[in-house]
Amino acid sequence: ATHLVWLRNDLRINDNSALHAACRSANARVIALFIATPGQWAQHHMAPKQAEFIWQSLLDVQRSLAKKGIPLHIAECDDFTASVALLQDFCREQRVDRLFYNYQYEVNERQRDAMVERTLFDQDVMVQGFDDSLLLPPGSVLTGNREMYKVFTPFSRAFVKRLKEGLPECLPAPDVRNGGAIDTHDHSLTAFNYPREAVDARLFPAGEQAAIARLREFCQQPVTEYPEQRDLPARDGTSRLSVYLATGVLSPRQCLHRLLKQHPRGLEDQQVFVWLNELIWREFYRHLLVAWPSLCRHQPFTRWTRGVKWRDDKQGLLAWQQGKTGYPIVDAAMRQLNSLGWMHNRLRMITASFLVKDLLIDWREGERYFMSQLLDGDLAANNGGWQWAASTGTDAAPYFRIFNPTTQGERFDKSGEFIRHWLPELRAVPEKYIHQPHEWAKKSQQSLDYPLPIVEHKQARQQTLDAFEAARKQT
Numbered sequence: 001a002t003h004l005v006w007l008r009n010d011l012r013i014n015d016n017s018a019l020h021a022a023c024r025s026a027n028a029r030v031i032a033l034f035i036a037t038p039g040q041w042a043q044h045h046m047a048p049k050q051a052e053f054i055w056q057s058l059l060d061v062q063r064s065l066a067k068k069g070i071p072l073h074i075a076e077c078d079d080f081t082a083s084v085a086l087l088q089d090f091c092r093e094q095r096v097d098r099l100f101y102n103y104q105y106e107v108n109e110r111q112r113d114a115m116v117e118r119t120l121f122d123q124d125v126m127v128q129g130f131d132d133s134l135l136l137p138p139g140s141v142l143t144g145n146r147e148m149y150k151v152f153t154p155f156s157r158a159f160v161k162r163l164k165e166g167l168p169e170c171l172p173a174p175d176v177r178n179g180g181a182i183d184t185h186d187h188s189l190t191a192f193n194y195p196r197e198a199v200d201a202r203l204f205p206a207g208e209q210a211a212i213a214r215l216r217e218f219c220q221q222p223v224t225e226y227p228e229q230r231d232l233p234a235r236d237g238t239s240r241l242s243v244y245l246a247t248g249v250l251s252p253r254q255c256l257h258r259l260l261k262q263h264p265r266g267l268e269d270q271q272v273f274v275w276l277n278e279l280i281w282r283e284f285y286r287h288l289l290v291a292w293p294s295l296c297r298h299q300p301f302t303r304w305t306r307g308v309k310w311r312d313d314k315q316g317l318l319a320w321q322q323g324k325t326g327y328p329i330v331d332a333a334m335r336q337l338n339s340l341g342w343m344h345n346r347l348r349m350i351t352a353s354f355l356v357k358d359l360l361i362d363w364r365e366g367e368r369y370f371m372s373q374l375l376d377g378d379l380a381a382n383n384g385g386w387q388w389a390a391s392t393g394t395d396a397a398p399y400f401r402i403f404n405p406t407t408q409g410e411r412f413d414k415s416g417e418f419i420r421h422w423l424p425e426l427r428a429v430p431e432k433y434i435h436q437p438h439e440w441a442k443k444s445q446q447s448l449d450y451p452l453p454i455v456e457h458k459q460a461r462q463q464t465l466d467a468f469e470a471a472r473k474q475t
């Protein structure tokens with residue numbers, strides 16, 4: 001029998017449910033396939049850096065699979081619809097009997113998979129899907145009324161209770177197939193037909209082994225200091241594992257098991273749990289997406305916020321994107337994003353708040369821009385984060401709580417270390433003035449090659465409050 005593993009955002013050989021199931025029968029011929037869909041990726045605004053990271057991860061997984069005697073084919077077609085036909089042809093050519101794949105939960109992905117299941121059924125191919133990218137499957141953590149939680153804290157509590165009842169298993173990489181290792185001579189494409197951009201390999205080295213090494217290192221010491229360090233962007237205080245989780249180079253079960261191996265009381269230990277709770281946020285947003293698929297269509301969770309009259313401000317949007325708003329913490333953060341394809345979580349909150357609450361620009365503009373730049377771009381987490389910041393989500397920041405970008409900078413980058421790193425034009429500004437550099441320039445009669453603030457925060461804040469209140473009154 002021929003077993004096909006269809007890889008999507010699960011680019012690893014360890015703890016991969018579909019791959020593990022496909023290899024269960026020792027006699028089956030196991031092959032793997034990845035289908036690049038550049039047209040679809042463009043529709044989803046995938047970042048060129050993420051495309052490069054996926055490409056490198058694929059080559060790595062291709063080598064690892066070859067050592068196990070499993071060839072990985074890389075094919076390309078325009079979009080998800082075309083990928084259904086491609087898969088059909090591939091199964092026919094390779095005489096596939098069974099297809100194994102891990103679920104994706106977004107609407108377009110689910111529609112594609114439903115189509116695949118239907119067409120392959122007609123072709124007598126048995127299809128088996130797996131819940132793999134989460135610790136607990138969507139729909140398995142519910143309120144007493146059997147509904148999805150709308151608020152995070154009780155969701156997290158129920159989640160931990162479920163984990164204490166039994167941990168999800170972590171599966172080993174498959175054994176070498178009977179025929180032994182194969183060469184990775186590549187009969188596939190040289191690269192995707194999609195823009196790609198270099199990734200900083202020092203911060204985000206590609207490959208499963210690099211991800212596992214980073215996870216191990218983080219779980220040894222840094223995780224215990226995470227509660228104190230995680231809000232300080234100048235520190236290397238977070239795991240920086242998001243890109244591996246978003247592309248499936250690493251699974252959340254691997255994270256959980258490694259954490260508990262190092263800290264056996266991780267589910268109770270307050271310090272260590274803070275990090276685990278972030279992984280549960282990741283789960284929360286994915287579970288929400290399945291319970292409310294309209295989130296995939298970028299609809300606000302809170303209906304009345306549809307009535308907010310956003311400003312059409314192309315220049316403001318551009319200044320924000322380029323890191324030229326005149327607010328140092330916002331600009332440094334956006335330059336970090338544009339340069340690395342990654343931004344610290346505290347800064348994602350500050351910059352998102354600035355776009356929505358200071359510039360009163362539609363949060364979907366920000367969501368799209370983040371997606372187009374982020375290495376770890378992930379619909380559920382990105383949409384969840386934006387709807388949180390914009391106060392349009394469930395369990396979001398209330399609309400009247402508006403970050404002051406200057407005091408946020410003073411709080412989380414007090415000495416300006418992070419700001420100076422990303423804004424060389426402010427290196428000479430003394431610590432006392434780093435969050436309001438033009439005050440220093442005026443006082444000391446220096447000229448600064450740095451824009452004046454594009455909005456006055458107090459005024460902008462009032463404008464936003466008025467816009468939200470007007471929308472609320474309409475309903």
Ligand code: FAD
Nearest residue numbers: 238239240241242278282345348376377378381382385386
């Ligand atoms: P750590 O602090 O080490 O956290 C560990 C892991 O938990 C992360 O790798 C991530 O997988 C998960 N996680 C942490 N915080 C969150 C969160 N708030 N929501 C969901 N998962 C979380 N994360 C993405 O993975 N992709 C995105 O596209 C994305 N967009 C965001 C947009 C906005 C506006 C905001 C406010 C947050 C967004 N996040 C996103 C969440 C978070 O900022 C990143 O996951 C985090 O900064 C990644 O760094 P890390 O791996 O060092 O995280």
